[in-house]
Amino acid sequence: MVSPVKDLVKRIPWRLVLPAVLLAGTTWWSATHPNGWTVTGIVLSVVWLIVALRRPFDEAGPALRPDGLTSDMATALHRALEEKPMAARPAGDPAKSDVLEWDATHPAAAPVEPPAAEAKTASGSRVDAPGTDPLAKVKLGGREIFHRITQGLKNERGVHIESLLACLGALAGYACQACVRETNALAGAPSPESGLTVASGADGRRYFFGDPLNRLLAEGRCSVWSFTAGAVQHLGKPLPDIEGIFKHVASTVGGAQFGIPRIPEGHRPGDAPINYLKAVWPQLLPIAKRFADEPAHLPMIYGLAIQHAIFAARNIIDPTLAGTIAMECAVPMSKVDLG
Numbered sequence: 001m002v003s004p005v006k007d008l009v010k011r012i013p014w015r016l017v018l019p020a021v022l023l024a025g026t027t028w029w030s031a032t033h034p035n036g037w038t039v040t041g042i043v044l045s046v047v048w049l050i051v052a053l054r055r056p057f058d059e060a061g062p063a064l065r066p067d068g069l070t071s072d073m074a075t076a077l078h079r080a081l082e083e084k085p086m087a088a089r090p091a092g093d094p095a096k097s098d099v100l101e102w103d104a105t106h107p108a109a110a111p112v113e114p115p116a117a118e119a120k121t122a123s124g125s126r127v128d129a130p131g132t133d134p135l136a137k138v139k140l141g142g143r144e145i146f147h148r149i150t151q152g153l154k155n156e157r158g159v160h161i162e163s164l165l166a167c168l169g170a171l172a173g174y175a176c177q178a179c180v181r182e183t184n185a186l187a188g189a190p191s192p193e194s195g196l197t198v199a200s201g202a203d204g205r206r207y208f209f210g211d212p213l214n215r216l217l218a219e220g221r222c223s224v225w226s227f228t229a230g231a232v233q234h235l236g237k238p239l240p241d242i243e244g245i246f247k248h249v250a251s252t253v254g255g256a257q258f259g260i261p262r263i264p265e266g267h268r269p270g271d272a273p274i275n276y277l278k279a280v281w282p283q284l285l286p287i288a289k290r291f292a293d294e295p296a297h298l299p300m301i302y303g304l305a306i307q308h309a310i311f312a313a314r315n316i317i318d319p320t321l322a323g324t325i326a327m328e329c330a331v332p333m334s335k336v337d338l339g
Helices: 003-011 014-032 036-054 071-081 136-153 161-186 211-219 224-234 242-252 273-289 297-312 319-333
Strands: 118-120 126-128 197-200 206-209
Touching: 014 036, 136 161, 136 273, 136 297, 161 211, 161 224, 161 273, 161 297, 161 319, 211 224, 211 319, 224 297, 224 319, 242 319, 273 297, 273 319, 297 319
Parallel strands: none
Antiparallel strands: 118 126, 197 206
16 A cells, blocks of 8 residues: 555544444434334444544544654654664764854854864764864764654655754753753752752643753853854854744743744644653663763754754755744753653
8 A cells, every 4th residue: 555545544533434434324224224223323323423522633643652753753763762873883874974063152153174183983974083172972972863863753755854853952952951950960969950940830830940051052152052043044044033932932831832833834843842852852861971971062962963954954944944943842842841
């Protein structure tokens, strides 16, 4: 069976179609052969249909797992996350391309020339030789994360770039909070949440704010926003409205619109950022930590992965929109409590 037919079959709301067909059939049959069986069939059909209508119904596609991913996506992600690290793959791996690197102190800065001395990983990826670039390992981690998420979201039609950006943005945002927590733990702080302001939303959940979080997310030299903005502006496009994103997140905390990216129709991710975060973060964290020698490296790795995505998709999606999607997901996910 060809893929379009499979997709169509998956999208048919069978739990509504089947009782409706049974109800129509028993009603028609009872018109000419009224008996106890036809009456019973009509009653059972009506009950079945009512139960089906009362359950949540997702019109967008296949049924979702408890973690928010479709079964196919979850299987692909699990397979990708179990692969060997990029450095252990044979030479000639298609993921060996580099992301252009520059000084992120100013998004419009000219690209920095790579050091003359460089080394190769086993996969053929360029890594600055030890001693020439203190962030060489972090950069390799960014490529590794980009590769794994790309492979995990790939299907027969390729990769849905909006979903890739949303997933990476959600992970990058929460990585900022994870960095603060781990830094506090290593420093012997009274609580992993030291330095953060904890707010209770109308939904009863906790949300985190504060300067330590903002520095990693949008204010520091190597913040998630710095990497994202640098990629967008290097491609000659206007920057996303980061102030508007922060204001929207602050005004929707605890509400129904919190964490829902404001993206034009036709460019919406396949799932909510919180679902990507819950499904992927626990599996990907041990892999990302292989490339993070200190807590501050973790959000940098995911920020560099966003850079890779923006550059890779520059001919598919407008870089400004790509950066907007990533930050619309990163900012709210930096504040959630995963418990």
